[in-house]
Amino acid sequence: MDQFKNMGFETKAIHTAQEPDSEFGSVMPPIHLSSTYAQSTPGTFKKYDYIRAGNPTRSSYSKCVAALEGAEHGFAYSSGCAATTTLMQCFKAGDHIIAGDDMYGGTFRLFDKVLRKFGLEFSFVDLTNPENFEKAIRPNTRLVWLETPTNPTLKISDIDAISKIAQQSKILTAVDNTFMSPYFQNPLKWGADVVMHSATKYINGHSDVLGGLLLTNDNSLAEDLSFYTLSTGAVASPFDSYLALRSLKTLAVRMQTHQKNAIAVAEFLEGHSAVERVIYPGLSSHPQYDLAKKQMSGFGGMITFYVKSGLNDARRFLENVKVFTLAESLGGVESLVEHPAIMTHASIPPDKRKALGIDDTLIRLSVGIETQSDLIQDLDQALSQ
C-alpha cells in the first residue's frame, strides 16, 4: 500500500518508494551497485536475482516517476531512445505506427532508419488535427506516437481527442512527455496508454545523466515491457537511477522557475525588433493556446523563435550568448540555446524540415533557472550583435 498515493506532487516526488531503509534507517535510498544476488538454493532468492531483471535503486526511481504520472507500472532505461526502442519491440513486422510529423530528430531517425528495417511501418502526419490521424488509420495500425508539445516547433496535439479515436480502433496511444515533465502534463489522465520521457531532460534536470522512462497503467503492455526490457537489457544504471531519483525531489520547484523565466523571456522576445516570431505555448499568440491551457497545467521552459534575416544573423546571435550555452539537449537548470536545423534535427531530410518551418533562422531555447534579468540581458546583448 502506497501511503503517499493521495498526496500532492511534491510529497510523492520526495517520498514515494524512498522509505528509510530497514537496517540502518538511511533517509536517502542507497545506490545498490551489486550486479547479482545470493541464492539460498537454486532459484530461491530474496527479491532480486540479477541486475538486468531488477535493482532496488532503479525500482525506487521508476516507482517514484510512475506515481508522478499516475501510473501503476514504471520502467527506467539507459536513454530516452532506449525507452522508445523497447516500446517498439512490443510490436512486430507488418504493424503500422502513426507518428506526428514534428518530433525530436533522433526519434525520427530511430523510426525511419532503424525500426523500418525490422518491418515496422510508419506514417508521419500532422497530429495537431485529430482528423489527420483518423484518415491515416489502416487495418494494421497498432500505435499512435505523439510528442506534445513537439520538438522543436512546439505544436500541440489533443491527447484526449486522439486517444478516443485510437481506442475505437484498438490502437494504443503513446505520448512523449519530455517537454512538459510529469509536473505540467499527465497524458494517462487524458486517455494515453503509455508515457515516455527522456529523463536526460527535466526529470534529471542537471545535464549529467542519460536516461529514459516508460509509464503505463495497462497490465498487458506492462507484461510485454517487462519481457522486452529483461530480454534486450537497455536498463538504467544504479548510479543514473540514484541521480535521477535525487533530482525528482526538486522537479516541482525547478519547473515553476523554468516556467516563470520562460514566460518573461518569451514576452521579451516578442517585443524585440530583431525577432520575427516567437513560439511558446504560454503566449496567447500560440496557435493552440486554448488547448495548451486545457491539457497542460503549465507551459514549461522551452521557447523557439525566428530571428529576422538569415543564417549569418542566427550564427552571430548563437556565438555571442554568454549566460546561455550553445549546446544540444534541454531541461537542465542551466539555460541552453541551439540551432535545430544544424544540430538536433539535422537527421530530418531538408525538404521535410522546410515544410515544418525548421529553417536557418529558427532558434530553440531551453530556459534555465538562473536569475531572470541576467537571461534577458544576455539575449538582448546577443541579439543586438
Ligand code: P1T
Ligand atoms: O537523448 P535521449 O535521452 O535518448 O532522448 C531522446 C529524446 C526523446 N524525446 C524528446 C522529446 C527529446 O527531446 C529527446 C532528446 N532531445 C535532445 C537531445 C534535444 O536536444 O532535443
